Amino acid sequence: MDELNRILDDETFGKLVDNKITDASLAFLDQEILDSMGIVAMGPKLIIMSVVNNLNETKDTISEVANPSTSSTTPAKDLTVREILESHPKFRSILQDKLDAKIVPKENELKLMVRVLCAPIVERLTKESVYPTTEEKKKLVAKILQQFPFLNATKRSVDGPEYSLFFWKNGGQGAKHEHTGLIQTHLRNACKNLLPEQRKFTHSPKSPAPDSVSTEMIELAENCARYGQTSANYPVIAKIMSDVHDLHMMLLREKKDIQSVLRILPHLISYNGRMVIISVLSSEYFNSFNLINTFYFPKTISNGV
Known part of the structure; x- marks a missing residue:
């Protein structure tokens, strides 16, 4: 937090303090959380995410040195959805208090679950510019519902499929519409961190609408x-x-x-x-x-x- 206190403007840093963000919770920040805190300007967000990424990379390096048997030279175990969520300190209590009791978590808790489960996908996206396929997203949803079948009650509409809260191809409206769901929203926000040359899809800048004419x-x-x-x-x-x-x-x-x-x-x-x-x-x-x-x-x- 000391580094952010030095380089951020007072208003932005004040929002972090008001939300009780500390060195311990800093590593869990992402674009969606910053938006919810009212930090929407791109400049401060990029600064904060740069510090967060550096902090997480440092932690990963320390972990690999301390536990060489779990380094990248060892084949990674294909963890279950439950194992991934249980390994996340912030989500562990939600897993035990709600999911294990077959209680549907609040939407912000489901968003955290999606961020945890999508972490490997986001890492590939941001570091290697490898975009997830539609099939990959659908497989992740299938794993979630296989682990927690009662979450099919979260579907977005009566006519929507059971998995629609998490990912719905084209929002069920045909090929020209965007995909919807928590997974799609999280991955779309992750794309905002990519440099222009890393982006697979770009939009032409819109000309400002005139408020007067000559x-x-x-x-x-x-x-x-x-x-x-x-x-x-x-x-x-x-x-x-x-x-x-x-x-x-x-x-x-x-x-x-x-x-x-x-x-x-x-x-x-x-x-x-x-x-x-x-x-x-x-x-x-x-x-x-x-x-x-x-x-x-x-x-x-x-x-x-």
Whole structure:
């Protein structure tokens, strides 16, 4: 804790103190626990997790030196779910007081159970960039329910499978939806610790939503409104509608009524609604693919249609 006291800001370190985090409990911190404590800024979280990881690596090294027979040179025993949980000092009391008595633990206790059981998977993920497969997650769930069959009562919904609290492929909603469950959430949070080059899946950064637009853009929209809905004017109107994308998005975000929006951008209902699509996409998108003229330009549009 002394090291964190030196390098963290007072507010963040104060949250650790308020939650009674000590040198003894520091090693059990992870992303989910930090979030629950209100430590959500990435900078402090990375600092804390770096100290925690170094602390755990030091403990592992000391353990290997003190117990050479259990080092990596000896084939690892395939421990049961119960043996893994029993070896974890923080979870041992939950195992004995609740799971052994066939009492379903609280959700935060189930989350701790998942963190303990997923530790080898997370280690492979963070150190070797080896992502767990769907089958691997399903096998872990099967082992949990085989060890503690009464946990099938924890399923997320009446129609959901017995294992749905822990892992549910696509959330039961089809291939384009994300997996759900405590295991999936924990592993997804673990991925946040990976460096960009380690990540298997990345998302393009989103452009910040505009909260204001320039006078020039408003004037451009006003000029566009003066053009008649004709075949000859289609390319010009389409280009301007793509250029006033930010204005359109701002009006939608401010929840303007449809009449107000159409007074500013009347061509949203022109050309059988084509301008809605053009305005929603940014001008950079259309310029880079030249879609205004090659795809959306109608082959035949009669005047006034």
